[in-house]
Amino acid sequence: MKKFLLVLLAVSLLALGGCGEKAGGSAKSLRFMYWGDVAEIKIIKAQIAKFEKATGVKVSAERAPSGPPYMEKVLTQFAGGAAPDVLFVEVNNFKQFAQKGVLENLNPYLAKETKFKKSDFYSRIIDRFTVGKNLYVLPRDIAPICVVYYNKKIFDAAGVRYPTDDWSWNDLIKIGKKLTKKDEKGRITRFGFVDDWPIWEAFVFSNGGRIVDNTKNPTRCVMDRKAVIDAVQYRADLIHKHRVMPSPSQMTAMGGMGTQDMFMSERVGMFFSGIWKTPSFRKITNFKWDVVMFPKGPKGERGFPSGGSGYAITSKCPNKEMAWKLVTYLAGEEGQKKLAQTGLAQPAMKNIAKSKYFLDDKPPKHKDIVLDGVKYAHFMPLMSNWEEINVSMLAPEFDKIWSGKSSAKTILKKVVPEINENFFE
Amino acid sequence: METKPKRNKLKMSTLEAIWGYVFLGPWILGMVFFIGGPIIASVILAFCEWDLLTAPKFVGLDNFGKMFFHDPKFWVSLWNTFYYTIFAVPLGIVGSVFVALLMNQKWKTVRVLRTIYYLPSVTAGVASAIIWMWLFNPDFGLINYGLSLFGIKGPLWLASEAWSKPALIFMSLWAVGGNMIIYLAGLQGIPRQLYEAADIDGAGIIHKFRYITIPMLTPVIFFNLIMSIVWSFQIFTQVYVMTGGQGGPADSTLVLVLYIYQHAFKYHHMGYASGLSWMLFIVIMIFTLLQFRFAGGWVHYEGELKK
Numbered sequence: 001m002k003k004f005l006l007v008l009l010a011v012s013l014l015a016l017g018g019c020g021e022k023a024g025g026s027a028k029s030l031r032f033m034y035w036g037d038v039a040e041i042k043i044i045k046a047q048i049a050k051f052e053k054a055t056g057v058k059v060s061a062e063r064a065p066s067g068p069p070y071m072e073k074v075l076t077q078f079a080g081g082a083a084p085d086v087l088f089v090e091v092n093n094f095k096q097f098a099q100k101g102v103l104e105n106l107n108p109y110l111a112k113e114t115k116f117k118k119s120d121f122y123s124r125i126i127d128r129f130t131v132g133k134n135l136y137v138l139p140r141d142i143a144p145i146c147v148v149y150y151n152k153k154i155f156d157a158a159g160v161r162y163p164t165d166d167w168s169w170n171d172l173i174k175i176g177k178k179l180t181k182k183d184e185k186g187r188i189t190r191f192g193f194v195d196d197w198p199i200w201e202a203f204v205f206s207n208g209g210r211i212v213d214n215t216k217n218p219t220r221c222v223m224d225r226k227a228v229i230d231a232v233q234y235r236a237d238l239i240h241k242h243r244v245m246p247s248p249s250q251m252t253a254m255g256g257m258g259t260q261d262m263f264m265s266e267r268v269g270m271f272f273s274g275i276w277k278t279p280s281f282r283k284i285t286n287f288k289w290d291v292v293m294f295p296k297g298p299k300g301e302r303g304f305p306s307g308g309s310g311y312a313i314t315s316k317c318p319n320k321e322m323a324w325k326l327v328t329y330l331a332g333e334e335g336q337k338k339l340a341q342t343g344l345a346q347p348a349m350k351n352i353a354k355s356k357y358f359l360d361d362k363p364p365k366h367k368d369i370v371l372d373g374v375k376y377a378h379f380m381p382l383m384s385n386w387e388e389i390n391v392s393m394l395a396p397e398f399d400k401i402w403s404g405k406s407s408a409k410t411i412l413k414k415v416v417p418e419i420n421e422n423f424f425e
Numbered sequence: 426m427e428t429k430p431k432r433n434k435l436k437m438s439t440l441e442a443i444w445g446y447v448f449l450g451p452w453i454l455g456m457v458f459f460i461g462g463p464i465i466a467s468v469i470l471a472f473c474e475w476d477l478l479t480a481p482k483f484v485g486l487d488n489f490g491k492m493f494f495h496d497p498k499f500w501v502s503l504w505n506t507f508y509y510t511i512f513a514v515p516l517g518i519v520g521s522v523f524v525a526l527l528m529n530q531k532w533k534t535v536r537v538l539r540t541i542y543y544l545p546s547v548t549a550g551v552a553s554a555i556i557w558m559w560l561f562n563p564d565f566g567l568i569n570y571g572l573s574l575f576g577i578k579g580p581l582w583l584a585s586e587a588w589s590k591p592a593l594i595f596m597s598l599w600a601v602g603g604n605m606i607i608y609l610a611g612l613q614g615i616p617r618q619l620y621e622a623a624d625i626d627g628a629g630i631i632h633k634f635r636y637i638t639i640p641m642l643t644p645v646i647f648f649n650l651i652m653s654i655v656w657s658f659q660i661f662t663q664v665y666v667m668t669g670g671q672g673g674p675a676d677s678t679l680v681l682v683l684y685i686y687q688h689a690f691k692y693h694h695m696g697y698a699s700g701l702s703w704m705l706f707i708v709i710m711i712f713t714l715l716q717f718r719f720a721g722g723w724v725h726y727e728g729e730l731k732k
Contacts, residue, residue: 248674249584399673
């Protein structure tokens with residue numbers, strides 16, 4: 001009988017022991033979730049330490065890998081009722097939270113804040129994180145994707161002058177061709193230009209095209225207009241007509257080498273991305289590089305997609321005042337200054353971006369282009385279904401354009417009505 | 426026994442039964458909470474819409490309506506999965522039986538060879554997928570290099586719409602060792618008297634194979650057929666790793682489980698993903714039931730056809 005009771009006790013303890021931690025923070029602690037690479041982690045940890053010392057409130061900071069895994073983790077926590085108190089959000093994953101009422105309106109806190117005010121920040125990024133009249137995310141950085149990195153050594157060897165900001169799409173083709181090198185078998189060993197990922201949006205915006213009729217309240221996809229078709233076709237032509245950019249199968253053939261690796265190993269002369277590649281490139285010794293703004297479109301227009309991130313407070317947080325204080329430590333002047341010095345991101349506060357914290361004499365020399373770039377920044381449609389549209393309808397169809405199997409006109413004329421029918425009714 | 430004074434109120438058999446339940450307890454609790462609960466939840470979710478942030482919303486048969494009438498990708502993924510299964514399963518069975526026959530010989534090295542053939546099934550799915558990605562590389566991969574030695578220009582494999590599924594099928598064949606073990610056991614369970622009787626009657630090798638080996642193996646083949654089909658329908662890891670979760674190029678490798686994953690974790694349509702999962706379950710169930718129905722026609726148990 002005794003043995004029986006002992007075993008029963010052991011079994012029930014086992015069952016109860018499986019219960020997890022209590023959810024959320026309390027008055028004396030905050031939970032914070034973020035992603036970031038090594039430089040960011042250091043800065044965040046330093047700011048959190050300062051916050052803990054100043055307020056006595058413990059912060060349990062959890063880092064998740066960036067991209068889809070971050071959203072999976074965060075959403076699972078929300079679903080389980082254990083959402084963090086402070087959340088790192090960027091302009092694209094913001095659309096998952098935007099209209100769901102799970103984030104706290106930050107306007108009242110910002111109004112009471114003495115250390116900085118709303119007008120200190122770039123208005124475009126504030127606008128992106130605002131739904132209706134409420135600001136949900138305090139921006140830390142803005143990242144107009146307008147940066148074309150170029151390898152000075154390759155340019156010098158090919159006898160080409162460095163591009164200046166007012167270069168055009170035609171100049172891009174000409175310069176790209178001069179930088180492309182082939183081997184005896186006719187295989188291309190060095191390309192002229194490559195973008196970090198198919199950044200077709202930059203071509204579309206630079207040609208005056210739009211993706212949806214209204215970014216904040218999209219009701220129609222408008223990508224079947226001529227400006228968009230021409231822009232997408234231009235990018236495809238860079239691959240197949242002018243052969244200055246690798247095709248998807250040529251990328252696969254490089255065996256796992258990414259576009260950034262191509263630039264770093266001098267397999268491409270120009271690399272188009274955002275400013276965040278700076279810390280990686282700074283680490284390479286004997287590498288002479290600089291940046292130039294993405295070229296103007298045929299009509300002389302400029303436009304690019306933009307990134308950007310910031311911090312939000314969840315609506316179920318039990319201690320919002322403390323959470324706001326943590327946010328000010330992370331996204332306030334000091335946090336932004338430290339970030340600027342790493343070159344990783346362009347601070348969302350205008351005067352810090354213009355100061356020597358960001359505009360220092362470390363490479364790239366012309367990093368001030370991103371300050372100009374802000375005026376031409378566009379954002380992706382703010383609707384929670386955009387991810388699905390992009391991944392399930394646009395990406396596979398665009399694959400056919402990038403691999404040369406179809407033209408931009410055929411694909412866009414086919415897929416845009418489908419998108420409108422399935423998502424915008 | 427009635428004269429024995431009763432010390433315990435409980436009978437011996439009842440006591441044993443209780444002990445049985447106590448030992449089963451942890452497993453039952455685990456089953457109910459970690460498997461049963463989620464299964465019931467997913468049945469309910471299949472009729473709801475849920476984005477993980479807000480509460481689930483009941484939508485009745487909407488998910489299934491959308492699946493059958495408004496979602497061409499559902500049919501594409503179903504077709505891709507069928508295509509893979511129709512080729513991978515028969516080829517896998519033929520391959521495993523063939524290798525098992527080879528490994529059943531009385532060579533000195535047969536033990537080592539058996540281990541070598543079995544090794545691929547114990548490698549981690551992700552690791553082997555990455556190795557195969559390299560093998561399939563159009564320019565530097567060993568497969569196209571091997572083909573070039575015969576003067577054949579290999580296709581783009583994973584980067585080509587036409588060859589991506591065949592590539593997956595070839596890849597699945599390297600795990601024949603896993604089923605080989607089962608067939609080996611089956612082969613070794615065939616009574617030697619049958620072969621001796623056939624020898625006495627003057628049967629040749631082909632004859633013995635056709636009329637003794639295969640019929641006696643049919644129960645094992647049947648079991649394997651069912652398990653292989655169930656497993657092939659659920660292929661995911663290799664496809665996810667080799668296509669970056671996209672099911673490309675142009676949805677040619679979008680298999681059903683990958684599609685479910687996309688809806689659940691990329692687009693955050695938990696309800697629709699649950700509906701798709703139940704569809705997968707129903708499809709597999711139908712195939713399994715069909716196989717049981719037709720088993721009588723070809724599966725021999727103990728030398729007799731099971732009617």
